[in-house]
Amino acid sequence: MDEQTRTALHDWLPAALRDELPRLLQASVFLRESLPRLHAWGADAGVFARPLAAAELTQDFAALPQNDEAAYMDGLRRLRRLHMARIACRDLAGLALLDETLNDLSALADAACASALAYAQAQLQARHGVPRDAQGTEIAPVILGMGKLGGRELNFSSDIDLIFCHTEAGESDGARPLSSDEYFVKLAQLVQRLLAQVTPEGFVFRIDLMLRPFGSAGPLSASFAAMEEYYQVHGREWERYALIKARPVAGDLLAGTALLQALRPFVYRRYLDYDAIGSLRHLKRLIAEDVARKGQTDNVKLGRGGIRELEFIVQSFQLVRGGAERALRDTRLRPVLRYLGESGHLEIDVAAQLDESYVFLRRLENAIQIHADQQTHTLPLSEEARAALCAALRCESWASLLRQLERVREFVQQQFDRIFTEPERAAEPASAGLLRALWFGMLQDDAALEALTQAGYGRLPRELLQALQGLHTARLVRQMNEDAQQRLLGLLASLFDEALTLESAETALLRVLEVVQAIVGRSTYLTLLKENAVARRQLLQLCAASPWLSEFIARAPVLLDNLLDPRTLYAPPDREQIAAELHRRIDEVPVEDTEQGMNLLRRFQKEMTLRIAAADLTGVLPLVKVSDRLTWLAEALVDQALQRAWAEMRAQYGTPRRGDGAPAGFAVIAYGKFGGIELGYGSDLDLVFLHDCDLLDGDTGNGPRSINNGVFYARLAQRVINWLATQTPAGRVYEIDMELRPNGKSGLLVSSMASYASYQHKEAWTWEHQALTRARCVAGSPGLARAFAQLRREVLCQARDAQKLRQDIVEMRAKMRANLDKSSEEFWDVKQGEGGLIDIEFIAQYLLLREAHRAPAVIEYSDNWRQLDALAEAGVLDGADREVLIEAYRALRGISHRHALQRQGLLLERNAELTRLAARVIGIRHRILEA
Known part of the structure; x- marks a missing residue:
């Protein structure tokens, strides 16, 4: 390039790019060719100085000539050159970070597709009319962007992966009508030609349509109904992977979004999907073989430790967990990667380093392609191209660039191997031969029992044999093909071997076999256990420790995922962490998706209960902290159930208001073990609902429609109960008991604060005031919570006839x-x-x-333990009696917890220790209550 041209370009470019011009020209042959042409065309270089909004791009394309196809196509290509040069200059000059560059490239492709689609539609409608369905409604086209375009991560010289589809089947209404299938195939062909055909001005984007249903054998455009049927009937695993990135980029965008929503169950399984990792392993193996065959080891996209491996790491989590975690359904890689670190799925420093690696690899990929606007991902061989690449990346030498690339590749490869390396084929489990002989009936009756005894299972061989036979004859097992049965046998053999390391091997195995029978129809969980020795070990240990826990896991196999990491399994979160984690998860669920929200609450309750029980069984948590965490968990779940129910009601009916115009409130009062912060495993919740609306005859306001305020609160209460107690495929959160409300079963589901106060002051029985000692507000309006606390204080602190009180309680x-x-x-x-x-x-x-009117501090707490402390501090209870009662209370609650985990009732065989405890409590009761 001569000096005159350089000077002209220097003066034409905005100030922010002038000093960078020599490096830009060294880094890119494309810029050396394009900048002089753009200058000669009189293009406005001012756009190089700033990011360009999507609306500005749309305006640029809308200004193209619409009556001359050749002129339109030339205009498309000139716009493409202008904006590619703009994006390249801003990227190389450091005026744009990676995300802006990728988003700009994607926005350019979006605008080009939308423009070409609009132009093609106008041409076809002039010849064939408007396509309409049987009801006369216009049929709309949709273009789905896949791959990098779908993720708004398009690289500089990428082709664009598209799928064309249309909303319905029908026929066009013009003089020369076409069926919708013919019409939209022609539309797709025309769009493809407008964008991809090479003219003297070049091309806009190369287009790849191979990701459409049935690939090259399928039609270029399919109706939504055909799309849904295809993925339901014919969809393959790699197509799930492809659809992670799908995004409507042109046409009817709302319809495209609805289509992808309908396809979501195909992409994201409802349960954790560990089979997806095997599918991705297979796909990566095919890619690696192709790279090796073509000698592309220097390919920064497909080679070792390259972009594709990093994408596979992220997308493995999306496929496995995306059905349960909405944040994983993002089409963009970097937000998902950040979420993986924040949520603990990846170590946060690993996620951060993977993000840095991704930025480096994508900048390197762009720099390779910016050099000559070629679709290549391979490191250059020529000295000139290598120098250009170093200039683009501001790297001092080729050797230093290679060193940095090798560090990045090595790290990405390590992380990839952690997730995708297939388990080494270890020696066959010692129990494999025995399992096959028992499974296929080669050993029966006494011979089978003797073989089990010889193998180390001599305490319960008959029960084990019966459990194996029950599993073998289960319907889902009988339906397995031979390969699946062999995989199941491999898992069973590993479990039999590993159980021998436990003191109660037979007990552990019998309970684990119940879990296996519960999950045998879900290959993803069998895969998880077969491939992960840590998960198998944790399952065996927990099942050996507790029959309640083994049944709990069998009813909710989704909990198996928690066995992968013992660090979190045995470290249940505290109160704030429980509430924050539940809030984070449910925030990802749209308010209108009640089913998903309800199932999320159920899964969360089971996951946290498992972690609490695991910590309890291993002695990590003492008794009081077990009850604390079970109670905190219930508080968080009740609070979220109320928030969701309230949001649903408000969206339908607005809100009730008080006579003074202020919004009326609602509160959930906990009684019993919940109120007393003493929940156990499987406890139900004793609840009372209150409101403070003083206009029950009035109607709600500020909603799509109004209903009576009293009806509003009754429905709100019922919805809270439904959120917590309705049985869904994920179970229920808690059983709810409402019998402690005023007038019991015959009382209203929700009471006004005023009527509740009147009842407590004038009508409540002594036993109801006893219950009130353990009551507290756990969710709802802060004002109502304060009002309830004040009422509780007033009622409990009333002066009472001590003799009448003693008589009632006795x-x-x-x-x-x-x-x-x-x-x-x-x-x-x-x-x-x-x-x-x-x-x-x-x-x-x-x-x-008896004493609260003289010593109000004794009613400050709702739990029995601190109440006894408060009574002793107030001088009401003798210090020695307090020690006896707390010792007995602690011991008996500990027994209750342990027996719940062992599926044992609360009837204990009398012994000297229990008799001593009971006698001391009885003695105190006689002195205080019966003297």
């Missing part, structure tokens, strides 16, 4: 014991028996109600 305790105590001469009822948990609670509640 009579209630006697009635409960007569109806509920299951004790016998041989067994003692931990909860209802004399000296048991209820006796301790009644002692505390009697003293609270």
Whole structure:
């Protein structure tokens, strides 16, 4: 390029690029050719100085001539050259970060596709009319962008992967009508020619249509119905991978979004999909073989540690977990990668380094292509091209660039291998031969029992044999093909071998076989257990420790995912972490998607309960912290259920208001174990609902339609119950008990604060005030929470007739014991028996109600433990009695927890220690309540 041309370009370019011109020209043959041409055409170089909004691109394309195809095509190509030069200059000069460059390239392709589609539609409609369905509605075209275009991550000289489709089937209404199939095939052909045909001005984008249904054998455009049927009937695993990136880029964008929403179940499985990793392994193996065959080891996209491997890392998480986690359904790689680090799916520093690696590799890829506007991903061989690449990346030498590339590749390869390397083919498990002999009936009856005994399972061989036979004859197992049965046998053999390391091998195996039978129809979970020794080990240990836990896992196989990382399995989060994690997850679910939201609450409850139980069984959490976490979990779930139910009601009916114009509130009051912060495994929730609306005869406002305020609150309460207690495929969150509301079963589902206060002051029985000692607000309006706390204080601090109070409580305790105590001469009822948990609670509640008017501090807390402490501090309860009661309470609640995990009831065989505990509690009860 002569000096005169350089000077002209220097003066033409905006100030931010003038000093960079020598490096730009060295880095890119494309710029050396394009900038003089653009200058000669009189192009406005001012656009090089700033990012260009999508609307500006649309305006540029809209200004192209519409009546002359040749002129239109030339105009398209000139616009493409202008904006490619703009993007290249800004990228190389450091005026644009990677995301802006990729987004700019993608926006250019979007605008070009939309322009070509509009031009082609006008041409076809002039000849054939408007395509319409049977109802006369216009049939709209949609272009789906796939791959890098779909992810708004287009590289500089990429082709664009497109799928053409149309909303319905029908016929055009012109003088020369065409069926919709013919019409939209012609439309696709014309768009392809307008964009891809090479003219003296070049081309706009090369187009690849091979990702469409049936590939080269399929029509160029298919109706939405045909698309849905194809993916449902014929869709292959690699097409799931491809559709992760799908995005409507032209045509009816809303219809395209609806189509992708309909296809979502094909792409993202409802449950965690570990089979997807095997499919991606296979696809990567094919790519690697093709790269080796073509000698493309220097390919920064497809080679070792390249862009494709990094994409596979991210997309493996998307395919496995995308059905459960909305944040993973983003078509863009970098936001998903950040989420993987923030959510703990990847170590946060690994996610950050992968992100840096991605930026480096994509900048390198762009620089390679910017050099000559060629679709290549291979490192250059010529010295001139290598120097150009170093100039583009501001790298001091080719050797230093290669060193940096090798570091990046090595890291990406390591992370790829962590996820995708197939498990080494270890020696066949020692139990494999035995399992095959038992499975296929080569060993039966006494011979089978003897073989199991010899193998180390001599304590329960008959039960094990029966469990194996039950699994073998299960319908889903009988339907397995031979390969699937062999994989199942391989898993079983590994489980049999690994169980021998446990003290209770037979017990662990029997319970694990129940889990296997529950998941045998879901190959993804079998794959998880077969390929992951850590998960197998954790499952065996947890099943050995607790039959309740093994049944819990069998009912919710999605929990198997939590076995992969013992660091989190045995470290349940605290109160703030539980609430924050649930909030983060449910925020990803649209408010209108009630089914998905309900299932998310159920999965979260089970996941956290598993982690709490695992920590409990291993002694990581003491008793009080187990109840704390189970209670915090319930608080978070109730709060989110209320928020979702309220949002649904508000969207339909607006909100109720009080007489003073302020929004009326709603609150959830917890009673019983929930109120007392003493939840156990499988506890139900005792709830009462309150509102503070003083215009129940009025109607809601500010919504699409109004309903009576009283009806609003009744429906809101029912929705909260539905969110928590309705049985779905994911189970239920909790059983809900509403019998503690005013007037019990005959009372209103929701009470006004005023009527509730009146009831507590004037009508409530003594036992209802006993229940109030364990009540607290757990969700809803802060104002109502304060009002409830004040009312509770007023009611509990009333002066009472001590003798009448004692009589009421003693009579209630006697009635409960007569109806509920299951004790016998041989067994003692931990909860209802004399000296048991209820006796301790009644002692505390009697003293609270008797003394609260003199010592209000005793009712500050709702849990029995701190109430006993408060009574002792106030001088109401003797210090020695407090020690006895807390020791007994702690021991008996610990027994309750352990027995729940062991599926054992609360009837214990009497022994000296239990008799001593009970006798001491009975003695205190006699002195305080019955003297």
